[in-house]
Amino acid sequence: MTEQEIRQIRERIETLLTLQKAPSQFSILFHLLGTGKTLTVKELSTELNQTPKATERAVAKLLDKGLIQRAPFRDGAYTCDMRDILLSLFMVITEIYDHVGLQDKKEGKS
Numbered sequence: 001m002t003e004q005e006i007r008q009i010r011e012r013i014e015t016l017l018t019l020q021k022a023p024s025q026f027s028i029l030f031h032l033l034g035t036g037k038t039l040t041v042k043e044l045s046t047e048l049n050q051t052p053k054a055t056e057r058a059v060a061k062l063l064d065k066g067l068i069q070r071a072p073f074r075d076g077a078y079t080c081d082m083r084d085i086l087l088s089l090f091m092v093i094t095e096i097y098d099h100v101g102l103q104d105k106k107e108g109k110s
Contacts, residue, residue, distance in 0.1 A: 012088045015065050024050060024058035029067055032080040038071040039078060 019026045027048050032039065039047070045055035059078055062068040067085075071077040 009088050009091055013092055016088060024054050025062050028058050029062060038074055040076045
């Protein structure tokens, strides 16, 4: 993995960790992840009980952040690349594991 790819993943991690401060964006991202569906703004707003305008704004912000993508085969629909999210989460878990392992070694635990 290149340094640039690692930097992009770290930026995605930061974005994901602050996403809870934006409830509409948070619910849309996790709905797309959870369902695995490709959905339009109208479908998202209906399924999540959000106004179409709020959904549209949240989708635009998620696009800008690179957390969701336009579906290439369905006009006006959006999807989420689960591989990118899983890779980001794997990096976080690895860093936590490494940190805990270092703490254990400092404290004399094995």
